[in-house]
Amino acid sequence: MTGHEGTGGARAVLERFRQAVIDRSAEDMTDLFAEEAVLEFPFHRPGVPARLDGRREIVEFMAGNWTGSPLRYRAYHTLAVHDTADPGTIVASGRSPGRARPPARSVCPTWPS
Known part of the structure; x- marks a missing residue:
């Protein structure tokens, strides 16, 4: 994931990405x-x-997933964030608790990305 300069760096971008996913906001993702x-x-x-x-491919993919998926994430919990040689790039892993419907059930996938 590559962040914009002046927006707090890659870790801040990661947090904004997570919130956009929770909110299912294509505008925020854009x-x-x-x-x-x-x-x-x-x-x-x-x-x-x-x-x-x-950007276009990322936002279209994410918005398409939100439309077609019964899964709603409630939060993200970081397991690790690794810096790279590029200060605008990080590698993150974590857990994403949420709910899947129907039937209503809790889920908590672990993701390296």
């Missing part, structure tokens, strides 16, 4: 990513791309 942003999912499930290139 504001968050640079035109040339890249979002990678190194441990993705079938049907999920390993990489999204560009």
Whole structure:
């Protein structure tokens, strides 16, 4: 995940990303990513791309998931955040408690990304 300069760095961008997902806000997601942003999912499930290139592709993928998914995340809990040689890039892992409907059931996937 690559952050914008002047917005608090990559860790602040991660927190804004998490809130946009919880809020299911395509507008916030659009504001968050640079035109040339890249979002990678190194441990993705079938049907999920390993990489999204560009703001448009990222926002369309996320908004499409929100529309078609019964899963709603309530929070994100960080397990680890790793810095890279690029100060605008981090690697994060964590847990995402939420609810899936129907039937209503709690879920808490663990994600490295």
